[in-house]
Amino acid sequence: MAVERLAKYKIQFIKLKNGTHHFNFQLDQTFFDCFENSKITEANITADVNLHKEQDHIFDLDFKVSGEAKMVCDRCLDDFYLPINNHFNLQVKMTEKERENEFDITYLPFNSYEINVANYLYEVCHLALPMQLKCADSKTKECNKKILQKLEELDINNQESISDPRWDELKKLIKTEKK
Numbered sequence: 726m727a728v729e730r731l732a733k734y735k736i737q738f739i740k741l742k743n744g745t746h747h748f749n750f751q752l753d754q755t756f757f758d759c760f761e762n763s764k765i766t767e768a769n770i771t772a773d774v775n776l777h778k779e780q781d782h783i784f785d786l787d788f789k790v791s792g793e794a795k796m797v798c799d800r801c802l803d804d805f806y807l808p809i810n811n812h813f814n815l816q817v818k819m820t821e822k823e824r825e826n827e828f829d830i831t832y833l834p835f836n837s838y839e840i841n842v843a844n845y846l847y848e849v850c851h852l853a854l855p856m857q858l859k860c861a862d863s864k865t866k867e868c869n870k871k872i873l874q875k876l877e878e879l880d881i882n883n884q885e886s887i888s889d890p891r892w893d894e895l896k897k898l899i900k901t902e903k904k
């Protein structure tokens with residue numbers, strides 16, 4: 726099912742003449758739902774892919790993604806729209822003997838005629854995500870203050886309820902000293 730839905734991200738490069746060829750894809754929830762571990766679900770992202778070909782059996786793909794994705798804030802758990810902008814350049818080489826792919830070089834069998842760019846588009850979008858997601862990254866909203874306050878209160882309560890025998894001794898000492 727997912728494989729079928731991703732079929733439209735195939736580029737048949739064999740029939741392309743030397744030069745630059747432009748492709749455009751829309752990445753939305755149907756796209757990201759095809760990937761089991763996707764951190765992005767609802768999204769409105771445009772992907773521009775430029776294929777530069779100057780000789781046979783080698784070309785490069787320039788990926789540019791821009792748009793936004795609906796994310797959940799790590800701090801206040803509110804939804805917010807995160808701008809997604811990223812750029813990646815991939816070299817594609819066809820080889821007669823099998824070679825392991827590198828970070829920015831993909832090797833294809835010598836008789837290949839097409840490449841599916843879905844996985845690359847997925848990766849380029851995910852590489853744009855910050856380590857910590859927070860509302861302020863939306864540039865349009867701040868964290869939900871009420872929730873933050875509640876979480877802070879909960880945190881304080883939690884700390885108080887955790888009893889550490891060493892601290893208990895210390896507390897007793899402080900109390901006796903105060904007398």
Ligand SMILES: [Zn+2]
Binds near residue numbers: 798
């Ligand atoms: Zn937030």
